[in-house]
Amino acid sequence: MARRQFHERPDFINTLTNAELVDRYRLDRDGILYLHESLKDILDPATNRNNSVSSLHQILITLRYYATGGIQLNDADIHGISQPTVSRCISKVTDALCSPAFIRRHISFPVDQEEVRKVNAGFFGVAGFPHVIDVIDGTHIQIKAPVVEEASYVNRMGYHSINTQVVFDDTDRITDVVARWPGSTHDSRILRESALSTILEGGHVPGPHNYLLGDSGYPCKKWLLTPYLNPPAGSQTEYNKAHKRTRAKVERAIGQFKRRWGILHGEVRLTPEKACRVIMACAVLHNICRDRNIPFENGVPNLNNAPNNVYQGAQNGLQYRNIIAATYF
Structure with missing residues (x-):
């Protein structure tokens, strides 16, 4: 059986400027890191098996999808993962953002x-x-x-x-x-x-x-x-x-x-x-x-x-x- 091939995932959080991050993800570096710190306990995979997607990468994928309203396959190509994985990441991050406690923290x-x-x-x-x-x-x-x-x-x-x-x-x-x-x-x-x-x-x-x-x-x-x-x-x-x-x-x-x-x-x-x-x-x-x-x-x-x-x-x-x-x- 052929071994699965994984693409290297780009490190946008450290390679893009703040202006470039806002243009692509609508949040600057500190804003993205705030989300990561707030949601990582919910989003972090339990294991690193099968090249699992980190919580930070899940957040970036979801922000890109929200910002552009684009086709998930394009987001998959940009972030080096499959379209089904993009879909799962978006669902998981959306659920985390919509948790009652997180909504109450930011909307009142x-x-x-x-x-x-x-x-x-x-x-x-x-x-x-x-x-x-x-x-x-x-x-x-x-x-x-x-x-x-x-x-x-x-x-x-x-x-x-x-x-x-x-x-x-x-x-x-x-x-x-x-x-x-x-x-x-x-x-x-x-x-x-x-x-x-x-x-x-x-x-x-x-x-x-x-x-x-x-x-x-x-x-x-x-x-x-x-x-x-x-x-x-x-x-x-x-x-x-x-x-x-x-x-x-x-x-x-x-x-x-x-x-x-x-x-x-x-x-x-x-x-x-x-x-x-x-x-x-x-x-x-x-x-x-x-x-x-x-x-x-x-x-x-x-x-x-x-x-x-x-x-x-x-x-x-x-x-x-x-x-x-x-x-x-």
Whole structure:
């Protein structure tokens, strides 16, 4: 029997510059090593039999796949392994990034009073809109047509997707993300059935006057303010101007999120369940990049999302919105 031949695996972490690493893997050397230190106990192979893939190499393979959204066979050739091995590495690293403990370490909604105050001040500096705690929007991540419940994944633009709810703070960090709903699901339902809704409905954010900003696809509530549809001249029009300028941050942040991780910018050729985990993993990595000030091109509006249908249900925040408009604008 012929002996198996193994290709020498390139040492990219030590041979590429920081700029080259960011260009190919979206993280610099220190960022990659941080991931390695955090995840190596989960990822390190139990044995070195059959030229097993180290935890560091598994991380590089997965980051490359997320960054480019490329064909796994190309990633296999680049990193000196087989395509099935690439697939196993991506699954293993994705699961590690999506562990509840690791998600909680990097994605959290502001509930500390001092943290809330800083976020309020950051958003106020955009357009003078007071007491904004975060901005919210939905975005569609395109996936291949699934075998099960195919029709439910067809969104209003006509392609298959995961409708993903994303919340950003004033520094473009993700503070909440929900990636589990088929593309046909309305944004308002995703919010209504989310843990974030429970937090805000329950009054678990310090202060009596903190709220999200969202578009007209969401219900207007005391903790979620939407724009007026046909405002008269005066305070309501000025409210809308400030609302639009402030909420534009979520559209630009989603645009950056998708371009940083190219796997989200095209069609994710995975099952819906695996695609959802990749979205969550990319959200964690987005915040790691933000926390470490890893450079990336400025965000542009989220282009993979048609405007929401206007919400038609009950809205218990309309009078509160009128007070905000009259008081501050």
